[in-house]
Amino acid sequence: MAKYSTGLSAKGFRSLANEIHRYRMDLTDKCEEFAYRMAEEGVALAQLKILDFDAVLTGELLDSMNLQAGDVVSNGATYYIYTACSWAAFVEFGTGIVGSENPHPEANGWKYDVNNHGESGWFYFKNGDWHWTRGMPSRPFMYETGQELRDMSRILNIAKDVFGSD
Numbered sequence: 001m002a003k004y005s006t007g008l009s010a011k012g013f014r015s016l017a018n019e020i021h022r023y024r025m026d027l028t029d030k031c032e033e034f035a036y037r038m039a040e041e042g043v044a045l046a047q048l049k050i051l052d053f054d055a056v057l058t059g060e061l062l063d064s065m066n067l068q069a070g071d072v073v074s075n076g077a078t079y080y081i082y083t084a085c086s087w088a089a090f091v092e093f094g095t096g097i098v099g100s101e102n103p104h105p106e107a108n109g110w111k112y113d114v115n116n117h118g119e120s121g122w123f124y125f126k127n128g129d130w131h132w133t134r135g136m137p138s139r140p141f142m143y144e145t146g147q148e149l150r151d152m153s154r155i156l157n158i159a160k161d162v163f164g165s166d
Helices: 010-052 059-063 086-092 096-101 141-149 151-162
Strands: 063-074 076-083 122-126 129-133
Touching: 010 059, 010 063, 010 076, 010 141, 010 151, 059 063, 059 086, 076 129, 076 141, 141 151
Parallel strands: none
Antiparallel strands: 063 076, 122 129
C-alpha cells in the first residue's frame, strides 16, 4: 500500500479510500484462498494417512475424501474436510476387542465391543464367504491429519504463498 502524507486533498483522500477498499477485497479473496488451500492439503494428508494405515480395501474410503466450502465472510472463510464413506468411523476409531486394546487417541464415548463378543470375536459374511474377526485397531487418519494441519511450518508456507512474504 502506498504511503500518504497528512496533508491529503479531497482527491487524494478518495484515492486512498479506494485503495483501502481494493486491499480489503483482495484480503477477503486471499483469506478464502488460504482456507481452500489448507483444506486441499488436508484432503491430500488424509488420503496419505489412509494409505499409510493400509486402510484401503475397496478404495471407497480413499476416494470419498473431499472438501466443502463453509462460510465466506468479510474477515475469513471456512472449509470442511470430510468423507462420505459410511464405515469411515470404524476405521478411525477401531472395533471390537482389538479396537479396545488399540484405541483412538480421543475415543471419548466410543464403544468398542458393543455386542460383548470379547476374545471369541464374531463371524461376518462378505463377498460370498464367511470371515472371522475380533475387530480392528484404531487407524486415526482424520485425527492425525488434523494434528499435521496444525503444524506451524505447514501453515506458514501456505500463508506465505497466498499472502506473499512481505
